[in-house]
Amino acid sequence: MASLALEKVTKSFGKTDVIKGVDLDVREGEFIVFVGPSGCGKSTLLRIIAGLEDQTSGHVRIGDQVVDAVPPAKRGIAMVFQSYALYPHLNVRGNMGLALKQEGIPKAEIEARIKKAADILALDALLDRRPSELSGGQRQRVAIGRAIVRQPKLFLFDEPLSNLDAALRVNTRIEIAKLHRLLGATLVYVTHDQTEAMTLADRIVVLNGGRIEQVGSPMELYKNPANLFVAGFIGSPKMNFIGGAIAAEHGAQTLGIRPENLEIAADGPWSAMVSHVEHLGSDTYVYVEMAEHGLIAARIVGEALHQPGEMVRLKPVPEFLHLFDENGLALPRPA
Amino acid sequence: MSDIQVARRQRRWHIAVFLLPALIVYTAIMIVPLAQTLNLSLFHNDAQNAVHFVGIENFRTLFVEPRWAAQFWNALRNNFVFFLIHMVVQNPIGIALAALLSIPRLPGRAFYRTAFFVPTMLSFVIVGFAWKLILSPIWGVTPSILGAVHLKWLFAPWLGKESSALITVALISVWQFVGIPMMLIYAALLGIPDEVIEAAEMDGVVGPSQFWKIKLPLILPTIGIVSVLTFVGNFNAFDLIYSAQGALAGPNFSTDILGTFLYRTFFGFQLQLGDHYMGATIATVMFFIILAGVCAYLFLIQKRMRRYQF
Numbered sequence: 215m216a217s218l219a220l221e222k223v224t225k226s227f228g229k230t231d232v233i234k235g236v237d238l239d240v241r242e243g244e245f246i247v248f249v250g251p252s253g254c255g256k257s258t259l260l261r262i263i264a265g266l267e268d269q270t271s272g273h274v275r276i277g278d279q280v281v282d283a284v285p286p287a288k289r290g291i292a293m294v295f296q297s298y299a300l301y302p303h304l305n306v307r308g309n310m311g312l313a314l315k316q317e318g319i320p321k322a323e324i325e326a327r328i329k330k331a332a333d334i335l336a337l338d339a340l341l342d343r344r345p346s347e348l349s350g351g352q353r354q355r356v357a358i359g360r361a362i363v364r365q366p367k368l369f370l371f372d373e374p375l376s377n378l379d380a381a382l383r384v385n386t387r388i389e390i391a392k393l394h395r396l397l398g399a400t401l402v403y404v405t406h407d408q409t410e411a412m413t414l415a416d417r418i419v420v421l422n423g424g425r426i427e428q429v430g431s432p433m434e435l436y437k438n439p440a441n442l443f444v445a446g447f448i449g450s451p452k453m454n455f456i457g458g459a460i461a462a463e464h465g466a467q468t469l470g471i472r473p474e475n476l477e478i479a480a481d482g483p484w485s486a487m488v489s490h491v492e493h494l495g496s497d498t499y500v501y502v503e504m505a506e507h508g509l510i511a512a513r514i515v516g517e518a519l520h521q522p523g524e525m526v527r528l529k530p531v532p533e534f535l536h537l538f539d540e541n542g543l544a545l546p547r548p549a
Numbered sequence: 550m551s552d553i554q555v556a557r558r559q560r561r562w563h564i565a566v567f568l569l570p571a572l573i574v575y576t577a578i579m580i581v582p583l584a585q586t587l588n589l590s591l592f593h594n595d596a597q598n599a600v601h602f603v604g605i606e607n608f609r610t611l612f613v614e615p616r617w618a619a620q621f622w623n624a625l626r627n628n629f630v631f632f633l634i635h636m637v638v639q640n641p642i643g644i645a646l647a648a649l650l651s652i653p654r655l656p657g658r659a660f661y662r663t664a665f666f667v668p669t670m671l672s673f674v675i676v677g678f679a680w681k682l683i684l685s686p687i688w689g690v691t692p693s694i695l696g697a698v699h700l701k702w703l704f705a706p707w708l709g710k711e712s713s714a715l716i717t718v719a720l721i722s723v724w725q726f727v728g729i730p731m732m733l734i735y736a737a738l739l740g741i742p743d744e745v746i747e748a749a750e751m752d753g754v755v756g757p758s759q760f761w762k763i764k765l766p767l768i769l770p771t772i773g774i775v776s777v778l779t780f781v782g783n784f785n786a787f788d789l790i791y792s793a794q795g796a797l798a799g800p801n802f803s804t805d806i807l808g809t810f811l812y813r814t815f816f817g818f819q820l821q822l823g824d825h826y827m828g829a830t831i832a833t834v835m836f837f838i839i840l841a842g843v844c845a846y847l848f849l850i851q852k853r854m855r856r857y858q859f
């Protein structure tokens with residue numbers, strides 16, 4: 215049974231169409247990530263699911279109930295906001311307990327649920343502090359705790375990591391993945407960061423300009439992007455795109471090849487000049503300038519000794535070539 | 550080490566230089582007059598018009614000598630009533646209006662906001678005179694309006710009756726100034742981040758309970774400031790009563806507050822001669838009442854109140 219379904223959902227603010235018809239089925243217990251560039255409508259779509267925003271047309275189904283007219287608190291969902299949105303005047307316990315108190319749940323039960331959430335999130339020592347006395351990472355955990363205690367069927371996260379520093383971001387990412395396994399609830403997570411999407415998602419929904427470009431597991435999107443947008447968005451460094459004669463040889467408008475599928479080899483078909491080298495230790499990114507195709511990145515495992523200005527030959531691994539037609543849609547792989 | 554100290558000393562000079570203009574202006578128009586008023590309250594003239602230092606004798610006269618004390622305590626009591634009416638009527642209405650104005654997607658918001666604020670910008674002379682006309686039993690519109698809805702029996706010459714004059718004047722003042730707490734609190738409400746309110750929506754805290762449990766606690770610091778402004782404004786009030794009820798604050802001094810009492814004492818009125826020394830004494834007492842009120846707020850209330858950073 216689908217735990218969340220969107221049916222032809224659209225949203226316009228005045229004359230601007232922000233969501234242009236989205237259909238989606240989310241399975242029970244799935245970790246779904248909405249990813250896309252800033253302003254593509256991820257937050258708007260999440261807020262429509264939450265009920266904070268009314269869709270212009272279409273339906274939202276949660277469980278087996280159409281919730282178009284159901285207020286946010288009655289949808290059986292909990293949301294974690296980008297700015298955490300904790301209540302500044304309440305301490306951590308108060309922040310986590312408010313929704314339960316409002317529902318009229320008995321005191322002992324509220325205490326028990328707060329205790330359990332605090333255990334999971336290591337918040338025991340902080341229960342009597344106010345948000346202003348917490349660090350960014352702690353506030354984040356309180357915001358998650360406030361969602362957990364409500365025991366929702368569906369969690370919504372809107373860019374929960376974007377206010378954290380890089381190290382904390384990686385840690386919290388792992389925490390969120392663990393939490394999802396522990397709770398087993400359905401989770402919809404919004405981010406503009408494709409790394410977060412790749413590492414967390416069961417399935418990724420790539421959004422662009424208010425439309426779904428592709429839905430699939432991280433490796434599906436990585437291996438078989440449906441179009442140029444997804445190909446360019448998923449993966450880091452970005453996939454290289456080559457047009458012109460080289461693409462035409464393969465019967466395509468554009469040819470895509472990921473940096474990790476390019477080798478520098480003397481028998482390679484493409485000649486290019488090294489313009490910049492980045493040493494990451496485990497890998498080396500070699501950026502080369504290719505006549506009429508611009509900058510191309512190649513990712514070499516380990517240390518590669520190349521100097522800017524050096525002429526090299528590039529060799530694509532044939533089975534990893536991606537071909538796109540004039541509309542940017544993926545063509546079937548050459549056999 | 551000594552270089553640093555030299556640098557520091559130089560920086561201090563800058564500070565002094567920049568503070569000087571403000572200090573001069575403030576001293577000339579605030580501190581000197583205040584000091585002179587305080588000083589004046591310690592002197593009195595005798596029958597030969599010779600001025601003597603009398604210490605706190607003027608204050609004793611004001612507080613206990615029957616002729617003065619009756620007027621003083623009457624004005625002080627009226628002033629407290631005036632203040633309390635503002636606190637229980639003006640500020641709650643201001644908060645309520647602000648809460649209504651901050652309803653998302655309220656149609657005509659700018660119109661309401663302006664409409665409620667306009668009286669604040671009117672001259673007290675216009676307000677006092679207009680309400681005198683409106684409430685007049687002879688040419689006022691109130692009796693006929695009440696008559697039109699068959700409620701004429703409700704009407705009384707409110708400004709002319711000792712029992713109701715003070716309340717009526719206070720309510721006129723509330724009508725005039727309700728825009729100020731409304732604006733301050735409206736601004737405070739707008740300062741609450743949308744996401745906090747949305748989190749409350751998600752948590753099922755909606756409608757009135759959202760106001761009581763989320764918004765009100767977050768605007769308490771502003772309500773504190775509004776209260777202290779009300780206190781200072783009310784204990785300095787004079788103009789509305791002067792223009793609506795005259796310097797004698799009739800009927801029979803029932804609307805007399807410290808401001809009007811000070812005015813009559815200092816400048817004299819009709820048969821009463823002006824007495825600068827007793828006037829300065831009343832002004833001094835007013836100064837200390839307001840000082841005490843503001844200090845109580847700063848040291849007792851504000852210290853316990855939290856300001857929230859969102």
Ligand SMILES: Nc1ncnc2c1ncn2[C@@H]1O[C@H](COP(=O)(O)OP(=O)(O)O)[C@@H](O)[C@H]1O
Nearest residue numbers: 227230232250251252253254255256257258259
């Ligand atoms: N309340 C609103 N009124 C008008 N336009 C809005 C509103 N909220 C969002 N938008 C517009 O909708 C688009 C998508 O916004 P959003 O969903 O926040 O994007 P993101 O994918 O970055 O989360 C943006 O162009 C934004 O300007």
Ligand SMILES: [Mg+2]
Nearest residue numbers: 256257258373
């Ligand atoms: Mg967003």
